[in-house]
Amino acid sequence: MDSGEQLQHRARPRRVTAAMVADRAGVSVATVSLVANGKTAGRVSEDNILRVREAIAELGYVVDSIGSSLARGVSSIVVMVAPDISNPFFAKVIAGVRESLGPQYQLLLSVTDAGEFPQADDVRRLMSLRPAGLLVDAPNAGFLEDLASPSPLVLLDAPGLEAYAPSVNLDVASGARQLAAHLAEAGHREAAYVDSVTGTETFALRRQAFLAEAAARGLNVGADRIISTTVDVGSAASAFAGTWPGWQREGVTAVVCCTDTHAYGVLQEARVAGVKIPDELAVAGFDDLPYSATSNPGLTSVHLPATPLGLRAGEQLRRLMEGKPLDKTAVTLESSLVVRASTAAAAE
């Protein structure tokens, strides 16, 4: 008896159903459902609410997601699609999303290889989970064309794609211009730019805004001074090592990178080459990752509000999932320049 019970307990922990709760509380399963979902207003007596709550607690009942989803026609899963989850920036975005979504939605990260988006097949499989909502980070138009999601959808960091769905974007252009102004005012005249090879729109915006403002302020960045690498310290480092001698001959005194990650590579090789930062070369990036504040020298960077990005996107999606209207269908969050030691001193 004893060992039998124990065995059963370990092997197949009895799933508690609404019917069992109903039995225990002496009510119908309909009433249990109402109480479990907090839809009691004017529909369940105080008395029954109490009995059901008690039974739920005693039995440890949890509403079964599968049954509930089938009945409602939609699950409690929010699918988040992003091209790169192993990125400190993205980790903060997720933290924001989780906070605004709350515990009632399960966040399912659609993991793909870095820089890739899910294939049409993967998307169909994801959709067959009947997600309550979708969050798509840094997509390209092609992916959105294929998507055709029946679920509420919010885009993150998808400038120029506002026509496809409600979006939360970062005003990277403003930060880029501040950076160009900062360097020009510090006396720099010749600069270079390290871009990303991925065609994500945000990188194009960063580059264009920086180049335009630089040109306007007499900071010279020729087309031959723009290189591209993957978002990866090592690639940026070796690309920089290869081009630096030439740049140096041309009098370059500042290198702007489209991400802090690229900038770390540049800083590393600059140190190896014995280039003094910032006296001989100023270095700056975008993202303002945590490490940029503690690196030595600290890295000047365009701060992009990662957590607020996730927060706002989660909030927007939540409104959509709850059937509420959005105040604004396209939100843009400010960026701002954080000046640190890597650009602190003026060049000659």
Next chain:
Amino acid sequence: MDSGEQLQHRARPRRVTAAMVADRAGVSVATVSLVANGKTAGRVSEDNILRVREAIAELGYVVDSIGSSLARGVSSIVVMVAPDISNPFFAKVIAGVRESLGPQYQLLLSVTDAGEFPQADDVRRLMSLRPAGLLVDAPNAGFLEDLASPSPLVLLDAPGLEAYAPSVNLDVASGARQLAAHLAEAGHREAAYVDSVTGTETFALRRQAFLAEAAARGLNVGADRIISTTVDVGSAASAFAGTWPGWQREGVTAVVCCTDTHAYGVLQEARVAGVKIPDELAVAGFDDLPYSATSNPGLTSVHLPATPLGLRAGEQLRRLMEGKPLDKTAVTLESSLVVRASTAAAAE
């Protein structure tokens, strides 16, 4: 008519059900189910298989996960619980898991704040999704006690917890001993160790194995030469900056870090302080992250096979989910020392 159809098409893309496929193919839904799940052997005629396949293709039918899960009693979701998803090491583990799990399982990452495990409540909500299986990375015993999962469960990097569930572990001790031997043979006599503050078992193993082998080989690491920080370049850097002067006075010529991330912080501050690597100070870590091969100098590191860890864990779980027996219930993957420039030269 035209615009009405279009409207309907955009607003509510008709969900294609098995019943619709059955109608089209002139068979029962049972037959559709059999074909869609590839369970036709000796149960469906060639003829019907063809008709159903055609109907599926024409209508774009995808088996609904919710309905299917309810009928089967289990979903196609594999939940992966891990204390830190924004970590290059973990990204590789995930890549391995995805590959071995295949496209038929959806990987749901249970995201928590760095270093945290989901609360009991979160776990119950996750379990209400009736996951096909569970993968838990670097857990502590307490979490596993609470878990009591009815789903198949495989542990990753959980040394000492093999009693709870089938496990795939890393033989970090062997790598740690190789590292101690390498340093001792290079002539080092005084070393220091930078540990992690999280109480994860793998870190205790790394430290103990290194210290034991070091002691056996006359490499001196006093208790006052062990410091702990979070897994974070900045924290490691400032901790090292604080203790280095004292260590230097004591003649320390080697610093071993429990992760490469810690080692990057040490390298950074060493450079700032003008300490020559490896001539004045040898630095080494664990993980062998991609950056360690491209950093300058390259970082000597105990290579831990991240992708194979994920691969094996996924394979084991898959067997479990398919009801097959495991050949081995506890698997341990080898680690190995990768020597690079950060320890290449012998100290005095």
Next chain:
DNA sequence: CTGAAAGCGCTTACAG
């Protein structure tokens, strides 16, 4: 080989 039917666990009109 085939299909009618039961059942998975829940939610939601509906009738009372």
Next chain:
DNA sequence: CTGAAAGCGCTTACAG
């Protein structure tokens, strides 16, 4: 306020 019942989309014995 309450409960019986239909229905969500599928899978799986079962009878033929």
